[in-house]
Amino acid sequence: MTIQESATTSEGRPQRADARRNHERLVEAARELFEEGTDTSMEAIAKRAGVGIGTLYRHFPKRIDVVEAVYRDDVEQVAIVAERVVVELEPWEAIDVFLHAFVNYALGKRRFLNELREAFEKNPELKSASRERLDGAVRLVLETAQRAGVVRTDLTSEEIYGLVGSMCMSALLTTEQCDRLIGLILDGLRVR
Amino acid sequence: MTIQESATTSEGRPQRADARRNHERLVEAARELFEEGTDTSMEAIAKRAGVGIGTLYRHFPKRIDVVEAVYRDDVEQVAIVAERVVVELEPWEAIDVFLHAFVNYALGKRRFLNELREAFEKNPELKSASRERLDGAVRLVLETAQRAGVVRTDLTSEEIYGLVGSMCMSALLTTEQCDRLIGLILDGLRVR
Amino acid sequence: MTIQESATTSEGRPQRADARRNHERLVEAARELFEEGTDTSMEAIAKRAGVGIGTLYRHFPKRIDVVEAVYRDDVEQVAIVAERVVVELEPWEAIDVFLHAFVNYALGKRRFLNELREAFEKNPELKSASRERLDGAVRLVLETAQRAGVVRTDLTSEEIYGLVGSMCMSALLTTEQCDRLIGLILDGLRVR
Amino acid sequence: MTIQESATTSEGRPQRADARRNHERLVEAARELFEEGTDTSMEAIAKRAGVGIGTLYRHFPKRIDVVEAVYRDDVEQVAIVAERVVVELEPWEAIDVFLHAFVNYALGKRRFLNELREAFEKNPELKSASRERLDGAVRLVLETAQRAGVVRTDLTSEEIYGLVGSMCMSALLTTEQCDRLIGLILDGLRVR
DNA sequence: TATGAATGAGTGTTCATTCAT
DNA sequence: TATGAATGAACACTCATTCAT
Numbered sequence: 019m020t021i022q023e024s025a026t027t028s029e030g031r032p033q034r035a036d037a038r039r040n041h042e043r044l045v046e047a048a049r050e051l052f053e054e055g056t057d058t059s060m061e062a063i064a065k066r067a068g069v070g071i072g073t074l075y076r077h078f079p080k081r082i083d084v085v086e087a088v089y090r091d092d093v094e095q096v097a098i099v100a101e102r103v104v105v106e107l108e109p110w111e112a113i114d115v116f117l118h119a120f121v122n123y124a125l126g127k128r129r130f131l132n133e134l135r136e137a138f139e140k141n142p143e144l145k146s147a148s149r150e151r152l153d154g155a156v157r158l159v160l161e162t163a164q165r166a167g168v169v170r171t172d173l174t175s176e177e178i179y180g181l182v183g184s185m186c187m188s189a190l191l192t193t194e195q196c197d198r199l200i201g202l203i204l205d206g207l208r209v210r
Numbered sequence: 211m212t213i214q215e216s217a218t219t220s221e222g223r224p225q226r227a228d229a230r231r232n233h234e235r236l237v238e239a240a241r242e243l244f245e246e247g248t249d250t251s252m253e254a255i256a257k258r259a260g261v262g263i264g265t266l267y268r269h270f271p272k273r274i275d276v277v278e279a280v281y282r283d284d285v286e287q288v289a290i291v292a293e294r295v296v297v298e299l300e301p302w303e304a305i306d307v308f309l310h311a312f313v314n315y316a317l318g319k320r321r322f323l324n325e326l327r328e329a330f331e332k333n334p335e336l337k338s339a340s341r342e343r344l345d346g347a348v349r350l351v352l353e354t355a356q357r358a359g360v361v362r363t364d365l366t367s368e369e370i371y372g373l374v375g376s377m378c379m380s381a382l383l384t385t386e387q388c389d390r391l392i393g394l395i396l397d398g399l400r401v402r
Numbered sequence: 403m404t405i406q407e408s409a410t411t412s413e414g415r416p417q418r419a420d421a422r423r424n425h426e427r428l429v430e431a432a433r434e435l436f437e438e439g440t441d442t443s444m445e446a447i448a449k450r451a452g453v454g455i456g457t458l459y460r461h462f463p464k465r466i467d468v469v470e471a472v473y474r475d476d477v478e479q480v481a482i483v484a485e486r487v488v489v490e491l492e493p494w495e496a497i498d499v500f501l502h503a504f505v506n507y508a509l510g511k512r513r514f515l516n517e518l519r520e521a522f523e524k525n526p527e528l529k530s531a532s533r534e535r536l537d538g539a540v541r542l543v544l545e546t547a548q549r550a551g552v553v554r555t556d557l558t559s560e561e562i563y564g565l566v567g568s569m570c571m572s573a574l575l576t577t578e579q580c581d582r583l584i585g586l587i588l589d590g591l592r593v594r
Numbered sequence: 595m596t597i598q599e600s601a602t603t604s605e606g607r608p609q610r611a612d613a614r615r616n617h618e619r620l621v622e623a624a625r626e627l628f629e630e631g632t633d634t635s636m637e638a639i640a641k642r643a644g645v646g647i648g649t650l651y652r653h654f655p656k657r658i659d660v661v662e663a664v665y666r667d668d669v670e671q672v673a674i675v676a677e678r679v680v681v682e683l684e685p686w687e688a689i690d691v692f693l694h695a696f697v698n699y700a701l702g703k704r705r706f707l708n709e710l711r712e713a714f715e716k717n718p719e720l721k722s723a724s725r726e727r728l729d730g731a732v733r734l735v736l737e738t739a740q741r742a743g744v745v746r747t748d749l750t751s752e753e754i755y756g757l758v759g760s761m762c763m764s765a766l767l768t769t770e771q772c773d774r775l776i777g778l779i780l781d782g783l784r785v786r
Numbered sequence: 787t788a789t790g791a792a793t794g795a796g797t798g799t800t801c802a803t804t805c806a807t
Numbered sequence: 808t809a810t811g812a813a814t815g816a817a818c819a820c821t822c823a824t825t826c827a828t
Contacts, residue, residue, distance in 0.1 A: 037787090055324075059822055070789040072826090081823065132247070132324055199372060204309065205307060229812060252798060262814040264801085269812095272799065312800070439708075443801055454810040456805090465802065514632070516708055564775060565757065569819085583756060610828070613791060635818060645791040648822085653791095657819065 037078075041077050043067040045091050048084050055129030061086075085133045086144055096123060100155035109166035114204060115181060116159045121200050125193055153179060167172040169207050178203075233269050235259040240280050247321030277325045278336055285340040288315055292347035297301075301358035306396060308351045311358075312374060313392050317385055345371060361399050425461050428450040429475050432468050439513035441492035444468075469517045470528055477532040480507060484539035488549055497590060500543045501566060505584050513569075537563060553591050562591075604770040617653050621667050624660050631705030636660075662708045662720055669724040672699055676731035686740035690780060692735045696758060697776050701769055729755060745783050754779075 047066035051058045060081060064074040078084045099119050103112040127134070138145040157175035164171050182203065239259035243250045252273060256266040270276045291311050295304040319326070330337040349367035356363050374395065435442045444465060448458040462468045481492035483503050487496040511518070522529040541559035548555050568585065602700045619751040623643035628632045637655060640650040675695050703710070714721040733751035740747050758779065 040788095060824080061822070064790095071791095071824090072789050073787085075824070076788075079824090128327070129324060133246075133323060136320070177391070177394070180387065195372065199369075202369070226812070228806080232812085251796075253796090263799090263816095264814050265812075267799070319800090424809095444803080445801070448811095455803090455812095456810050457808085459803075460809075463803090512711070513708060516705060519631075519705070561775070561778070564771060579756065583753075586753070610791070612827080616791085636820080637818075646818085647795095648793050649791075651820065655820090 037077075040067070040069055040073060044069065044074055044077055044084070045087050049091070050087075051126040052088060052130045052133070055125040082133075082137055082140060085130075085137045086141065088130075089134060089137065089144065089148060092123075092127070093151050096120060097151050097155040100159050104158055104162050110165040110208070113159050113163045113169060113207070116202060117200055118197070119155075120182060121196055125196060149210050168209055170209055173207065178207075229269075232259070232261055232265055236261065236266055236269055236276070237283050238281050240276050241249050241284070241318075244277075244325070245318040246324045262275065272392075274325075274329055274332060277322075277329045278333065280322075280364040280389060281326060281336065282341060284315070284319070285343050289343050291315075292351050293352055296350055301355040302360040302400070305351050305355045305361060305399070309374060309392055309396060310389070312348075314390055318387060347377075360401055365399065370399075386391060421461075424451070424453055424457055428453065428458055428461055428468070429471050433472050435473070436469075436472060436514045436517070437510040440488040456541070465523050466517075466524055469514075469521045470525065472514075472517060473521065473528065473532060476507070476511070477535050480504060481535050481539040484543050488542055489544050494552040494592070497543050497547045497553060497591070501584055501588060504540075504566060505580055508581060552593055554593055557591065562587075601669065609739050611738040612625075613653075615650055616643070616645055620645065620650055620653055620660070621663050624664050625668070625702075628661075628664060628706045628709070629702040634667045641753055658709075658713050658716060661706075662717065664706075665710060665720070665724060668699070668703070669727050672696060673727050673731040675699075676735050680734055682740050685739040686784070689739045689783070690746060693758060693776055693780060694773070696732075697772055701772060744785055749783065754783075 028063065044067045048058075051066060052060055053191045060074060061071055063084065064071045067074070074084075078087065095159060096119075100116055103116050103119075106113060107114075153175055156179045160169065160173075160175045163169040182200065236255065236259045240250075242257045243255055243258060252266055253263055255276065256263045259266070266276075270279060288311075292308055295308050295311075298304075298309060345367055348371045352361065352365075352367045352370060355361040374392065414416055428447065428451045430445045431440075435447055435450060446459055448455045451458070458468075462471060470559040480503075484500055487500050487503075491499060492498075518533065538557055540563045544553065544557075544559045544562060566584065604627045620639065620643045624634075627639055627642060636650055638646055639660065640647045643650070650660075654663060662738060671697075674690055679692050679695075683691060692763075729751055732755045736749075736751045739745040758776065769775065
């Protein structure tokens, strides 16, 4: 499901098949553990990925590099969903499905926020790049719906993204409350 | 600004002046460090408060007790601001000032979220109690403005609270963006 | 049951009734906690005795002073039992009752051994004095029985005392095994 | 002197030469410190073994695991002595040498008792297994001597073991007294 | 190259002891 | 005098990171 599936990359990322395999496994393992929230040590990540701690460090020299890799992959996956719903579903259905997917997805990041903030501070490029990618995804879905006349036009993707995304991050709302609020937002968006 | 200023409390909180002083200092030190986000060890809190580590532990036997104390105090302060603006300012000004105060305030909690979530899990009473207090504060301001006819009546305090509060928690929004979004929300609330 | 019941002591021990009362309470509380074995902090002792930690330190400036006081009191109590059985019971019954009492008593000291050893090292007088007192007690019972012709005469009190006392201290024997072994020893002692 | 000298073990103990070396060093260091009795912190054990604290924890995740390892090794060594004297010495000499060795050995455990008791409570298997091993060792020596007709036959290994072993544990007996008492016991055992 | 053993600074927490009230 | 608040050294234990095999 990830996007970097080519065997070689310009920046010299893993060539050998097993190395690439390990890279993916590690990101996946880290994602799962970050979502579970507890005991996310480097050791635990390596173990869950089924490799030695040394191998983890070969791929990601610092802990924060793991955080960054997970987040880049996360963003990529959301963007891919956007691209998919736009071509596969009706405009309104697309935005409905996308927002709920986005919410469900984002909810898994709650425990990950402090690490993420740190990653942003150390590497501002990460923030701007993923920001753009996410904005693009939301805009893609939103503007398609707006062009089809099913969604209000006085809202920017950034505003939607800000409200929805941040809402999901709150420690104060339950999953159910988030879903209900999304319903409210969708109601507000719809042209009747 | 805190509310418990009487020399004795019914629940048996510290009576001795120096003990009360230390208690306040510790909460204050903890709040500052939680806002700064990094290096929030018990040692650091005690040091910033200017007391020995043992004193910190006498007041708060577990780390999570510090988190809880800071949060309770936080909630109290927000509620107090609500009560103050309602009597001191015009209805619309009150809601405007309150929401911006709330936002500025909540922004300081960003780094504090994971700890807070853990505290909620360990002590559900903390969540419900502070939830009620906050809801009450927001409702006080909102309903006053609604009765004065300056704010739409089709919104509940809970919705306001949910949107605003969670927005502030996002790692993805800058302080400036939050302030701008608050402006948008206020615009949406106003009866014109 | 303790022996120092006079209101004044040559060495300047507590004069005031409440102080003496506290002293006794503290020793009693400490004994109970040492037997239970866990969490025998100075704080816990003071609490169980119903006094403040400061009061504990007024009576016993160092932790080891509590250990010493408990042990002196222990020895005294055993000696008193010896003196009592000798006058109140038949010779054989006396030794039988005494040894079982001694065993039951000594079993409570198991968790106390390391502290005791330390006390001996810091204050050799404690060891020799209590040693003498205990030896005297055992000898009193033993020799009375020997003179009455119901117990073998080729054993010294020291040997009895060594075997029985140390047996009780073992981590390796259960209470039941200790009782059984005492039976064996009594069998061996008896003149038939 | 230890028994596990093969490079690999069935249960997955450390394979790497340096790891095995460290394991042994750590047990040895811990034994020495437990015998000395004071200041037996994990830090002190690691230091004495010449490794970092992390290495100690890699080998023994909890303090009690060190206690257990030391005790298992202790028991093993005593058993090995028994097996050796039985084949290398005359029956009476064997029992004489063995008991004195046992005593000297056990005396080193005095300061170790409370830790040991805790280990027994947490892991009853430890108690039963080592108990069996020790009983077997004593029985081996005793029965060999009994079959050779040099020792009384009306004593079980358990009784010997109970008396001798526990005697050594006493805080109240000096090393010399223990040796003397062993002499007495040997006298009592001998068939004349 | 992959592995996992080694490292040690850092963390939460305890507790004997001191001292202000 | 009795109280309990304050102190800080010490402890068991964790984990990111380095390095030998």
